[in-house]
Amino acid sequence: MSAPETTRGTSAAPATRWWNGRGELGVALGVAVLGVLMLLGTATMDVPEGAGTPGPQFFPTIVGCFMLVLAVALAVGVIRHPRRPGPDEPSELNADMLADLGNVESTTELRIVSGDPDLASRSATPTAPRAAGVRPVLMVVAALAGFILILDPLGWLLSAAALFWVVARALGSTRPLFDIAIALLMSSAVQLAFSAGLGLTLPSGILTGAFSWIN
Amino acid sequence: MDQLTHLLEGFQGALTPINLLWLLIGAVLGTAVGVLPGLGSAMAVALLLPVTFSLDPTGAFIMFASIYFGGLFGDSTAGILLNTPGNSSAIATTFEGHRMALSGRAAKALGTSAIGAFIGGTIATTLVVFFSPYLVTLATLFGPAEYFALAVFAFVAISAVVAESVVRGLIALGLGLCLALVGIDSQSGAERFTLGLPAFFDGISIIVITVGLLAIGEVLHVAHRSGADQPASRVVAAGSPFLNWREFRTALPAFLRGTAFGVPFGAIPVGGSEVPTFLAYGTEKKLAQRRADPDFGVRGAIQGVAGPEAAGNATAGTAMGALLALGLPTSATAAMMLAAFQQYGMQPGPLLFERSADLVWPLLASLFIGLVILLIINLPFAAVWAKLLLVPKHYLYAGITVFAALGVYAIASSTTDLWLLLGIGLLGFAMRVYSIPLAPVLIAAILGPLAETTLRQALAVSEGDPAILVSSPITVVLYIVMGLAVAASIVQQLRARRRRATSSA
Structure with a gap:
């Protein structure tokens, strides 16, 4: 999961490069690898005699396939909509939904919701990568x-x-x-x-x- | 009115000097982790789990519960004074709270939030006490298929409805399920994904997962951002925190409305108090517009603080009810408490009220005592707690790192656990960098085994016929509610996308 970190650090490359904003493909790859490992581990599992049906391989098979589907879904999403390079975005909450629920104004209040000090400027100019990180x-x-x-x-x-x-x-x-x-x-x-x-x-x-x- | 008798007996059990001491420690710790940014009550409970092995379970749970409530008391302080809410549960309070602070009423805002937290928590806990027998009766109707539906409901709600992006939420969920699958399968005895290492036979401890993701991941994330954050300017909390009668009369309806939002949301697994606090804030805002309130949104209105705060603590009250009676964790902190029950060999649910009544009722009684203690240490002294915000960030996070290492080492005195902690911490860091939410991992890691066991039991009974999963009214209702929630979430996302498209055009 840490391999894509390098693409982030060197994103000083011109903004026209294809992989700019697509560093998350590495995440999709990681998820796919995990899914494959789960399925491999499930296939090679020693199942003790007398295990009932559905046995110990049943649930891991579902989870492994689930991960593969998600990896594909994420990869498709990233290829179609590359993300702007910018400060880490908040992830725990659906800010749009909370803004709807709270009838929040998009100008001043959303800034607190998303925890992002330069929300307004971000869409216009990609922020320079931080060297100190x-x-x-x-x-x-x-x-x-x-x-x-x-x-x-x-x-x-x-x-x-x-x-x-x-x-x-x-x-x-x-x-x-x-x-x-x-x-x-x-x-x-x-x-x-x-x-x-x-x-x-x-x-x-x-x-x-x-x-x-x-x- | 059996409940009253039980509750009075519970007070007897709770009012021992040692339990009061745990209560006080929990209240102080909870408030502190609530005030400090980057810490939360889930992490505090996870770190304390290993070191409370030796305690009597009642004392430990009394402490955990007051940490849970205390975290929700303290969380609004940073938001009101600095405009940077330390925990997501305090975001909605921050809007009006910081405006009040800027107009010279910081202490009043802190006082309102403490009173709101008290009222919301008290009403919700009272409801739990009186409705717990009915919840327990309901829970006895639950078989494997119903519990599986409940677990799926929790998975879908936390990852698809609350998380920012459905795919990322589901990825987090899958990660949690993978982590939960490591170890020996309890039904068949098969080794799964242990790589043959005995250290993994018992599975990966939920403490390692929580502390790694929340504590180490956060420290790495802060290290990554260091230098990028601007120091926030702090408003000094001057004036009296107490509300006069007129102010209290203004705030009371908002307290009650907020509680009404919080109570139902505590019992359903949508990740804690964010949704109801925002609903409460939105309601107060609409009401202020209707009566043309000149303060709301300008100088800061007291109702805008009162509603969300009451909603936040009301969720904690009913979350305790759902945890004790159904065994269903509805927030990350409740999930940690479920792990604590498992550590003591207890399974929350209907049987808990029968078998461990001597634990359940003192615990419920201690919630009331805890709320009073929290009100006492928060209402007059909110400005003192705010001094915690002066602790330099590097000492704070260095301390968190040391305590994380201590808590994980204390599980089994094993350095393998510490390596695992570092690995999961790196995972948590990568997830933060790539906007993958953390809460679904925790819920999946805790409910994953339940989901698997109940699914296999149900299918074994029906001899493989999946129709058993939707064979009872309870399961059908759960799946329908889940479908409606997903539909509402899709509609909302489409609306947001359209709005963004029109605003950028």
Whole structure:
């Protein structure tokens, strides 16, 4: 699902390129691949003796076919109506429907519904791609992956503090030293409250035995 | 009036010091996650699920329920003061609420929204208490075919009617169904999509799915947008939050109208409180136009805040009723509470009232106590809660990341779950970038197993004849209502498309 990300990042190409606004074809491809994998997994499933009918393969077959149909539907929709490159659009709600229900005026109020500050200007000029976007995302992903790797050897206290520090940094904090203090405070507070208070087991790692409240 | 006796006994159960403590913690946490942007009560409940393993179930559910209500109390604060609603349930309140704030009546708007939330929640909870026996009787008529119809109704409503685009809504639904299929099939014992890994035999935890999609996905999304958001200017909440008698008399009809919209919508699965809050706002707007109200849409009218807020919390009340009596989650938070019931080995539905009466009635009683506590901590102190908005964004989201990791690790102390969390977080990020809604994934992941089990049971009984799915009046009515809702949605989309075509020409 992350492959189409690259088309978005390099969309500085001239607006006449065919795939502009059609990056979602990657999503359709992903959905299709998922559907195929579901059907393959269903076909190769070991069905135990005596399973009733309809058996364990019945529902996955429906879901797999459903995904394939949706992939085609999305691909057709994207090819026929490419989307304007622009800020991420709201997805949870049908803004048109809510506007109808609430008798909302299209000028000022819809701006809040769609959460989009430049709704009016968007249709005219495609917004320039943001360069800053990709690096913080990679930093957060790396922070989480690093956290998972060092959690057991180093223990909760240090790895959670590191996670906090890197994520805060990725999101634009400018006070690295002060952040170290906050990060350590945060991870020790969690360790105290949940490990000592609620009896949760958090790995103590290299600090085993250093403080009585860690274990 | 059995219900009154039960409810009084429930109050006895709820009014113990420890339960009151959980209630208070839930109310504070709920209000906080409501006020803070990017957090919601569904995520708060999901994060608390693993750490409440060791609690007594009654205490845990009392806390979850007050988080649910608290989230709806707190959500309007950011909308009113900053004009940026943190949760979609507060959008409708924001229109008039922010206008009131700009004209120097921010505290009044916050007070109105707290009172509205209280009135809506209280009326809806009272209705649930008195109608729950009838709901339970209704639910005993439900067999596999009826429950399958109910699940399909929930799927269609959440993905096709509420989501922005039908295809994207259905894709989200399919993703949720795929995630729910991983694991050992409970009926036949067949391994499905586990890749042979024992870690997947029990399926993918709904906690990992929720926290990954909502928390990690949101953090990545915020990281992606960082720098693009303009800092919003905050209005200071000056003045008294209390309404005088004249203002209260103006607002009361709007409170009641809003509640009337919220109550039915809480019991049907259209994704929570957005639809009724907008209906309430639209009604208040039309009424203001009819009586030529000079304030509405200019200085901000108190009714425009009162109606949507009452509607929002009324849905939470009836959603609890639908969850307890039918086992049907009608919002993401209710879905998390259903997962909590399953964690404690309980199945909400008609049998819950018989088998776990000692849990159900204290829980219902605690809803009333919780609403009073929430009113007390919200009405006079709304301006204090607004201070939470001063927490810098990078600390807020760093904290969310740490708590997400904590909550998921706490499920089984397994790093496999954490890798899964990262993967699903990336999925949630990609879904946000490509405008695929998240709520259908959660509903499908939770109701998917129910849909599959009931479908297979029904077809096994009928020996493969699909006619059994539409063989009872209840199923026929459900499918007809579903058809009408889809038709209405199609008409509405066509109208919107035509309007856009004429406006751009």
